[in-house]
Amino acid sequence: MTRIVTVAAAQLGPIARKDTRAQVVERMLALMRQAKSHGCDLVVFPELALTTFFPRWYFERQEEIDAFFEREMPGPETQRLFDAARSLELGFYLGYAELANEGGRTRRFNTSILVDKTGRIVGKYRKIHLPGHAEHEPWRRFQHLEKRYFEVGDLGFPAFRASFGAEGIFGMAICNDRRWSETYRILGLQAVEVILIGYNTPVHNPPAPEHDALSHFHNELVMQAGAYQNGTWVVGVAKAGNEEGVEQIGNSIVVAPSGEIVAACTTTGDELAIARCDLDLCASYKNTTFNFARHREPAQYRMIVERKGAIPPD
Numbered sequence: 110m111t112r113i114v115t116v117a118a119a120q121l122g123p124i125a126r127k128d129t130r131a132q133v134v135e136r137m138l139a140l141m142r143q144a145k146s147h148g149c150d151l152v153v154f155p156e157l158a159l160t161t162f163f164p165r166w167y168f169e170r171q172e173e174i175d176a177f178f179e180r181e182m183p184g185p186e187t188q189r190l191f192d193a194a195r196s197l198e199l200g201f202y203l204g205y206a207e208l209a210n211e212g213g214r215t216r217r218f219n220t221s222i223l224v225d226k227t228g229r230i231v232g233k234y235r236k237i238h239l240p241g242h243a244e245h246e247p248w249r250r251f252q253h254l255e256k257r258y259f260e261v262g263d264l265g266f267p268a269f270r271a272s273f274g275a276e277g278i279f280g281m282a283i284c285n286d287r288r289w290s291e292t293y294r295i296l297g298l299q300a301v302e303v304i305l306i307g308y309n310t311p312v313h314n315p316p317a318p319e320h321d322a323l324s325h326f327h328n329e330l331v332m333q334a335g336a337y338q339n340g341t342w343v344v345g346v347a348k349a350g351n352e353e354g355v356e357q358i359g360n361s362i363v364v365a366p367s368g369e370i371v372a373a374c375t376t377t378g379d380e381l382a383i384a385r386c387d388l389d390l391c392a393s394y395k396n397t398t399f400n401f402a403r404h405r406e407p408a409q410y411r412m413i414v415e416r417k418g419a420i421p422p423d
């Protein structure tokens with residue numbers, strides 16, 4: 110028995126600040142139609158896919174910031190994506206800036222949703238690892254103000270049972286989350302079979318420019334390791350190219366549970382990388398090398414964290 114989910118990593122090229130939601134959605138719909146013609150079950154879009162990557166600017170006025178946020182999902186401009194999911198019978202992952210009113214409080218998150226082939230939201234995730242800084246840092250060539258504009262996600266790393274061609278266990282993460290082993294392991298402990306990750310990664314890292322030449326290597330390293338160590342597929346999707354003067358890596362990839370890259374985008378524009386993902390391949394790793402029940406030693410890890418056994422006392 111094989112459980113095949115045909116996934117398209119739907120990379121987006123640059124989105125200018127002046128571009129409207131309607132224009133961006135039109136590009137996304139074109140990618141969805143293209144994915145459908147290739148027999149895809151699921152399309153994965155990048156982080157904050159509906160607008161330019163706005164945390165690169167310091168805004169004084171809250172109205173300027175809130176213009177980049179969605180107040181409802183689906184909303185007037187995004188409804189077309191949900192309609193397309195239903196008419197094409199094609200699921201999607203979408204990253205967007207979420208403005209929510211909860212407990213009488215306005216809250217802002219960097220969010221992703223998983224939408225099934227009937228156009229129903231079957232999963233939601235709010236980004237936990239927010240990189241960058243909270244105050245204006247004028248010395249930088251560009252800002253990275255996620256810590257100013259978003260709260261830390263409060264939904265944990267939930268896994269969702271859903272069906273996209275085949276039934277499986279799906280998890281989501283957003284951009285910087287992919288660099289942290291905890292992201293994959295928390296999902297791995299829930300037997301995840303596909304992790305979907307959208308990202309916006311500049312080539313230039315202002316606090317550590319010595320890392321710039323390694324940006325593709327690090328991108329692949331973390332997702333390949335996360336896939337292998339948890340016996341899961343990983344789909345990483347970029348917003349790529351020169352966006353408002355900032356060069357962003359593309360390098361969208363689909364990684365098998367073996368850790369091998371099986372599909373990749375080769376441009377920095379709108380592009381699909383398509384892979385037939387057999388979810389049953391996960392078991393080959395989950396039942397052997399990474400059989401958590403047999404081989405993990407959580408009691409030992411706890412002891413080390415509590416410094417009871419690992420480091421000799423002073």
Ligand code: CDV
Pocket residue numbers: 156240241253283284285286288308309310311314
């Ligand atoms: N959007 C991101 O989370 N970007 C970070 C950058 C700032 C390093 C990333 O980890 O790719």
